[in-house]
Amino acid sequence: xxxxxxxxxxxxxxxxxxxxxxxxxxxxxxxxxxxxxxxxxxxxxxxxxxxxxxxxxxx
Numbered sequence: 446x447x448x449x450x451x452x453x454x455x456x457x458x459x460x461x462x463x464x465x466x467x468x469x470x471x472x473x474x475x476x477x478x479x480x481x482x483x484x485x486x487x488x489x490x491x492x493x494x495x496x497x498x499x500x501x502x503x504x
Contacts, residue, residue: 446488447488447489448485449485459487462489462492465493466492467489467491467493468489469487470487470488470490471486471487471488472488
């Protein structure tokens with residue numbers, strides 16, 4: 446599981462996982478107020494190990 450604490454890093458990781466043709470689940474954590482997100486959680490299920498050799502990018 447990958448934990449990310451700011452939105453910009455979260456988006457960067459999602460872009461990388463998209464390039465890897467990865468299958469993943471995402472979630473987020475918060476304390477008392479659901480509008481105040483404290484972290485984002487990414488669980489990678491599977492990805493293409495040869496993604497750097499492909500000419501097609503998946504997003």
